[in-house]
Amino acid sequence: xxxxxxxxxxxxxxxxxxxxxxxxxxxxxxxxxxxxxxxxxxxxxxxxxxxxxxxxxxxxxxxxxxxxxxxxxxxxxxxxxxxxxxxxxxxxxxxxxxxxxxxxxxxxxxxx
Amino acid sequence: xxxxxxxxxxxxxxxxxxxxxxxxxxxxxxxxxxxxxxxxxxxxxxxxxxxxxxxxxxxxxxxxxxxxxxxxxxxxxxxxxxxxxxxxxxxxxxxxxxxxxxxxxxxxxx
Numbered sequence: 001x002x003x004x005x006x007x008x009x010x011x012x013x014x015x016x017x018x019x020x021x022x023x024x025x026x027x028x029x030x031x032x033x034x035x036x037x038x039x040x041x042x043x044x045x046x047x048x049x050x051x052x053x054x055x056x057x058x059x060x061x062x063x064x065x066x067x068x069x070x071x072x073x074x075x076x077x078x079x080x081x082x083x084x085x086x087x088x089x090x091x092x093x094x095x096x097x098x099x100x101x102x103x104x105x106x107x108x109x110x111x112x
Numbered sequence: 113x114x115x116x117x118x119x120x121x122x123x124x125x126x127x128x129x130x131x132x133x134x135x136x137x138x139x140x141x142x143x144x145x146x147x148x149x150x151x152x153x154x155x156x157x158x159x160x161x162x163x164x165x166x167x168x169x170x171x172x173x174x175x176x177x178x179x180x181x182x183x184x185x186x187x188x189x190x191x192x193x194x195x196x197x198x199x200x201x202x203x204x205x206x207x208x209x210x211x212x213x214x215x216x217x218x219x220x221x222x
Contacts, residue, residue: 033209042198043212056209089153093210100145100160101200101210106153 002027004094005074006104013082013111021077021107025094032075033093033101034067043091049075082111114139114203118213125189125220133184133216135199143202144175145210146184150195158184158197189220 005024013019025032030051035043045059049069060067064082069075079086089108095101115138125131135144146158159166159173161182166173170189175182186193196215202208 035212042214043200045209045211048209059209091155098142100143100157102157103147103155106155108153 004092004102004104006090006092006107008107009105010108011110013109015083015111016081019079019082019086019109021079021090021092021109022074023077023092023094023104024074025092026096026102029094029096029102031095031101032069034075034077035091035093037089037091037106039088046077079109082109084111087111114141114201114211116199116201116211116213118197118199118216120216121214122217123219125218127189127191127220127222129189129220130185130187131189131218133186133197133199133218135182135184135201135213137180137182137199137201139180140204141177141180141201142204143210144177144182145200146173146182147198147200148193148195149198149215155198186218189218191220191222194218194220 032049034046037043047060047067048056064080066078089106091106093101093103117136119134144162148156161173161175163177170187172185196217198215199213200210
């Protein structure tokens with residue numbers, strides 16, 4: 001059973017471009033979380049999704065950030081018009097039902 | 113919202129030493145997990161332990177849900193144990209996000 005797959009592992013974008021981060025949950029998992037980690041800091045919750053539904057987006061910035069988890073395909077975290085402050089590691093986690101969550105290896109976004 | 117506090121924030125050990133990391137949380141939870149983030153940034157599941165005691169090799173964990181704390185024990189530490197240890201909880205009352213503590217940064221020296 002493959003783990004949580006995130007791609008790309010590293011992403012470099014110029015200021016003003018769009019960043020798309022992908023997360024394929026573990027097989028059978030229908031719950032997906034996105035977290036952001038700045039250097040030397042902890043993981044900050046961004047958004048929690050179930051298939052086709054956003055359950056909790058209380059940690060998402062109000063502008064430029066969006067997330068989806070379609071019926072088919074991976075979950076996508078989209079950042080429009082990136083700024084230097086968006087540079088961070090973005091982690092995705094998945095779980096099935098009332099069980100433990102597993103994390104992907106993260107996407108390191110660098111905005112230049 | 114729920115508060116998750118980890119202590120100590122930093123810990124330096126000699127190889128072979130034992131240590132105890134603590135996680136306090138301010139409200140009832142139905143999920144508690146311990147993770148190790150290695151120096152390459154990978155988050156590794158250590159324990160899923162909403163209550164009780166579990167052991168895995170040199171590591172063990174205990175959660176006392178009624179008193180709102182969990183402990184992670186590392187025995188005979190090795191340099192490969194270095195990294196950051198995170199506690200994360202999911203509050204009770206429906207499906208909720210995992211809330212992370214700030215972590216304990218561990219450095220094990222040979």
